[in-house]
Amino acid sequence: MNIGSAAKKSGISERMIRHYEKIGLIPAPLRRDSGYRDYSDADVQRLNFIANARDLGFTMQEIGELLDLWGDEHRASAQVKSLALAKAEELGRKAKALSTMRSSLLHLAENCHGDDRPGCPIIDVMAGQD
């Protein structure tokens, strides 16, 4: 199938499919006489794998490792589990950091009267006048 169909089926843009090919994340597909790329269902499956891993928050580099493990029939699931747990921990840290920022902002906003008077603790804190 053409790249457009592969893009639709996988939810990955044509642009990124070509990009993933260039950086070696996916194998270069066969070309027709016209030069058009020709994708198989297996190719689309690999793209779907990438899309799913991306949705789970993995970086492109990590996705590369997961793809290697996926293709390795003799992989130890321990490796995959370890990657997943490390990622989960990282996501947890990031989520907590965002929550902390959110709390700070809400706390500051609580003490901002929010009318047309000029004083505002949010601004004051950022200006270092706290």
Added chain:
Amino acid sequence: MNIGSAAKKSGISERMIRHYEKIGLIPAPLRRDSGYRDYSDADVQRLNFIANARDLGFTMQEIGELLDLWGDEHRASAQVKSLALAKAEELGRKAKALSTMRSSLLHLAENCHGDDRPGCPIIDVMAGQD
């Protein structure tokens, strides 16, 4: 003072100070005969403002708006509060998204035996074989 001192005081790299100047986030400072930029304490305060806002999770564009509000003596604090609340909401959404990803990963990892056998639900889900 020189850019190096301003960088140390504000915690913003020299590279980024020059960059913020180029994109108009901070005013171009006076130059000495040598061509060296010469920063005042007010300049450093502005840089500190930027650093603090960045720490609170604002994007550079939002920081630009906040800087405008900061400089506007007649600003309505309502505008600042509104920006802050919108940001808090956005941060909350992002945090929740990360938590959701984290839960998915942990759930998958729970069902992965994590030894040297090849089967692994984490991989299976990403491969779409669920």
Added chain:
DNA sequence: ATGAACCCTGACATCATGTCAGGGTCAAGC
């Protein structure tokens, strides 16, 4: 007056992704 530490500009790199330009290909309808 010499060397270290500092400053200048400009350019290239990152990462994931978009878009645009200029040009070739395919398929359907006439």
Added chain:
DNA sequence: GCTTGACCCTGACATGATGTCAGGGTTCAT
């Protein structure tokens, strides 16, 4: 068979925040 619109190709430039490097000028203490 020819036209037309939809599709594909490559390559290049852009984003945003940041790093780094090169090649060259400045300042200051010894």
